[in-house]
Amino acid sequence: MQVILKENVENLGHIGDIVKVAPGYARNYLLPKGFAIEATEKNAKALAHAKRHLEYKKNRVLEGAKQLAAKIEAITISVAHQAGxxxxxxxxVTNIELAEQLKAQGVEVDRKRxxxxxxxKQVGDFTAVVKxxxxxxxxxxxxVAKA
Structure with a gap:
């Protein structure tokens, strides 16, 4: 089944892409959540008109992501744990704990990112990548410091 993506879907595609997916995936996940629309001839024609809107949305999402990245780069998380x-x-120290610390500092990020x-598992300074x-x-x- 072919669908037109209305949102960025990880490991599938970007906004405005026409992708082929399993019918169950489209019917049970992408379509109900509003991540995609069915790629019919009518929707394909409407896609040409919607491309400009999707491009604008794509750029706005990218700008928001860049601003969030700058905010995250400025933060240093200090964690105290018991150590030998x-x-x-x-x-x-896991990504769950880091997500909670970021949330406490006003930055909401999904732990999976x-x-x-x-x-x-050691005391010291480390770097984590946030996608x-x-x-x-x-x-x-x-x-990470010794408590």
Whole structure:
């Protein structure tokens, strides 16, 4: 089944793309959530008119993502955890905890967008990547201290 995307969908496409998806995925997820419309001939003709609007929306989303990235780059999160004598943490700092710390500082980010190569298990300074938009990502500075 072919659909026209109205929103950016990760691992599928960008606004305005015509993509082929499984009928169940379109019928049960994309269409009800408003992420896409069915790619009929009528909708394809309307797409040409809507392209300008979608391009404007795409640019607005990209600008918002860049502003959010700048805000995240300016933040340094300090986390205090219990640690042993050698600096190894009892437990780990995960993306869930980082998302909560960002939310406390006024930046709402889905925890799935915070990418850590592996959970932080040492005291020190680290960097986490926040994928805000397919074209924009920000580096989040994390400082882990002994509690």
């Amino acid at each position: 004598e050698d600096g190894r943490l009892f437990g780990a 915070i990418v850590l190569d592996e959970p932080i 805000i938009h397919p074209e924009v990502s920000a580096n989040l500075k994390v400082s």
